[in-house]
Amino acid sequence: MNALAVTNLTCQYGKKTVLTDVSLAVTTGEFLVIIGPNGSGKTTLLKILAGLISPSIGTVTLFDRPLASYSRRQLARVLAIVPQQMPMDFPFTVEETVLMGRSPVLGLTSFEGPADIATAREAMAFTEVAHLARRRLDQLSGGERQRAVIARAICQQPRIILLDEPTASLDPAHQIRIMDLMEKLRREYGVTVIMVSHDLNLAALYGDRLLLLGDNRVEMAGPPAEVLTYELLERVYGCVLLVDKSPLGGVPRVTPVPGRHIGARLSA
Amino acid sequence: MFLRMQPLLPRLLLLTGGLAVLFAACFLAGLATGSSGCNLAETWGLLRHPGQGDTTAATILFEIRLPRVTLAAVAGSTLAAGGLVFQALLRNPLAEPYILGISGGSAIGAILGMLAGLSSFPGVPLAAFAGSMLTLGLILIPMTGRVALASDSLLLGGVMVNAFCGAVIMLLISLSRSSQVQHILFWLMGDLSRLTPAGLPVLAVVLPCFLVIFLLARPMNLLLLGQETATSLGVNARAVTLVLLLATSFMVSLVVCQCGLIGFVGLVVPHVLRLLVGPDHRLLVPASLLGGGAFLILCDLLARTIPVDGDLPVGIVTALIGAPLFLFLLWRSGK
Numbered sequence: 339m340n341a342l343a344v345t346n347l348t349c350q351y352g353k354k355t356v357l358t359d360v361s362l363a364v365t366t367g368e369f370l371v372i373i374g375p376n377g378s379g380k381t382t383l384l385k386i387l388a389g390l391i392s393p394s395i396g397t398v399t400l401f402d403r404p405l406a407s408y409s410r411r412q413l414a415r416v417l418a419i420v421p422q423q424m425p426m427d428f429p430f431t432v433e434e435t436v437l438m439g440r441s442p443v444l445g446l447t448s449f450e451g452p453a454d455i456a457t458a459r460e461a462m463a464f465t466e467v468a469h470l471a472r473r474r475l476d477q478l479s480g481g482e483r484q485r486a487v488i489a490r491a492i493c494q495q496p497r498i499i500l501l502d503e504p505t506a507s508l509d510p511a512h513q514i515r516i517m518d519l520m521e522k523l524r525r526e527y528g529v530t531v532i533m534v535s536h537d538l539n540l541a542a543l544y545g546d547r548l549l550l551l552g553d554n555r556v557e558m559a560g561p562p563a564e565v566l567t568y569e570l571l572e573r574v575y576g577c578v579l580l581v582d583k584s585p586l587g588g589v590p591r592v593t594p595v596p597g598r599h600i601g602a603r604l605s606a
Numbered sequence: 607m608f609l610r611m612q613p614l615l616p617r618l619l620l621l622t623g624g625l626a627v628l629f630a631a632c633f634l635a636g637l638a639t640g641s642s643g644c645n646l647a648e649t650w651g652l653l654r655h656p657g658q659g660d661t662t663a664a665t666i667l668f669e670i671r672l673p674r675v676t677l678a679a680v681a682g683s684t685l686a687a688g689g690l691v692f693q694a695l696l697r698n699p700l701a702e703p704y705i706l707g708i709s710g711g712s713a714i715g716a717i718l719g720m721l722a723g724l725s726s727f728p729g730v731p732l733a734a735f736a737g738s739m740l741t742l743g744l745i746l747i748p749m750t751g752r753v754a755l756a757s758d759s760l761l762l763g764g765v766m767v768n769a770f771c772g773a774v775i776m777l778l779i780s781l782s783r784s785s786q787v788q789h790i791l792f793w794l795m796g797d798l799s800r801l802t803p804a805g806l807p808v809l810a811v812v813l814p815c816f817l818v819i820f821l822l823a824r825p826m827n828l829l830l831l832g833q834e835t836a837t838s839l840g841v842n843a844r845a846v847t848l849v850l851l852l853a854t855s856f857m858v859s860l861v862v863c864q865c866g867l868i869g870f871v872g873l874v875v876p877h878v879l880r881l882l883v884g885p886d887h888r889l890l891v892p893a894s895l896l897g898g899g900a901f902l903i904l905c906d907l908l909a910r911t912i913p914v915d916g917d918l919p920v921g922i923v924t925a926l927i928g929a930p931l932f933l934f935l936l937w938r939s940g941k
Contacts, residue, residue, distance in 0.1 A: 385834070388838055389838075390834050390837055390838065410837065410840045410841065410842055411840035413838075413840070414838060414839050414840035415840075417838070418838065419834070419835070419838040421832065421834060421835055423832075424831055424832055424835060425697055425830070425831065425832050427697045427698065427699070427830070428693075428694075428697070428699070428830050428880070428885035429885065430827075430830070430884070430885055430886070431884070434884070434885075434886060435831075438827065438828060438831070438839060439839070441824060441828060441839045441840060441841070442839060442840040444824075446821055446822075446824070446825075447821065449613075449614045449615055449888075450613075450614065455613075494839070
């Protein structure tokens, strides 16, 4: 079954077209990574998949039902999103933040019960932040904070999780930790993972399928070996990228070359 | 590590219970204190057996002090809750109805209403509400469409709107007949003494606003995580924001009509409470209502007992406490 599907989707902000004629089907339990240059519409696509933005043209279906037919709370019980940034002007503790993941199932007037607290504990144990429960979000390191935010999303018990560059500005150890968590979430709970990433090598290592956006349209979608070819990447990214095989299992490995990008060629 | 989560309900009951006792104590002290000092025993006797005892004392208690202290309580609750709501919606601890110019806009509406000879209820409050909505629009409309609804530019815009409202108020006063000027000036500085016992029921209008704000406490928590995260957690962010802004502007403009411009209550009270109980609005809303009421009753007590010729407007006391705190917060947030 398709977890999420979009057909002939076009999105415009005012007169600016951000996405043109995008079609995509994500099967249940898939790990999909959306890649592409800055400004290619990755985040917009993710927000459309999350129901945060309505497309100008085209339809989105969630488990074979139009996304627009879901209420906000119904949607929140199926689909969780981990945003690129989260404001922390009034920082909550980790446990308070994670418990907010129960909001979609609670009414306006009811408080979290023991079952909700148990779910929050489970989510915190899953992302290994249980020991940080009483710490404030703004007092954590980048990696710890990202795991806390992911625990909040997991606490929603979603069937699909959408992440916007979850490994940006993290060190390699934390990057791998976050990616492993997503892989475990998919393996153990069958959650569909859709992620936007700039890290082509992580995308190759973890993604079942990659979606390459370029110039606001889909350039290519398929297994890493089919998408990550130097002809395609050099054209879309506008720089020289060497592609060889990773020592780990033969997935593609992408290496940028110093000094060889479009701007350099123009100014040379 | 063994993890124990704190259930919310016991904390809520403990906090509101404690603050209710504090509130009741302040209310009683407010009733018992006057120009002749503090007489708790006599006040308590009069409250328990109205109609008995000294009739002059009873008249002072029921005709003068009771309306005054009740107005202080309601105004304090309203302004503190109003500050709390604006801080949550703008995600800025420095936001407050007075600083954003919402109170100033209400005052312009109210003055225009008074000069036009509208009835004290519901004419003038409606004019004040219109004024507050207009200033709210002035601040918010240039911001819509931009990503950062929470940015400092909003606060800056509010400060400018506030300054503009101040100038318009001065213009209106300059243009009005001299007999009205003294009255308007005193009211503007925050005057709690104008309410008559017959006017007390009008204050009940704010109670539904309090209820709405309390019911929307959890959505306010979620809005602190950002509009998109709140939406993805099932909150209709736009509707919640709109209802909160309307309820807050409505109750603030009603209070402005009754007692003029009292600043900084909405800054001091939520800030201190946030330090004590954290940022959860399900605790902060009831705490701000009770704490704000108690705070303004105490400020009014101070204003009444500081020996000056006549009464000191309570707005001066709250500004003397609040403005330094505002600067301190600004200084700390810049670090």
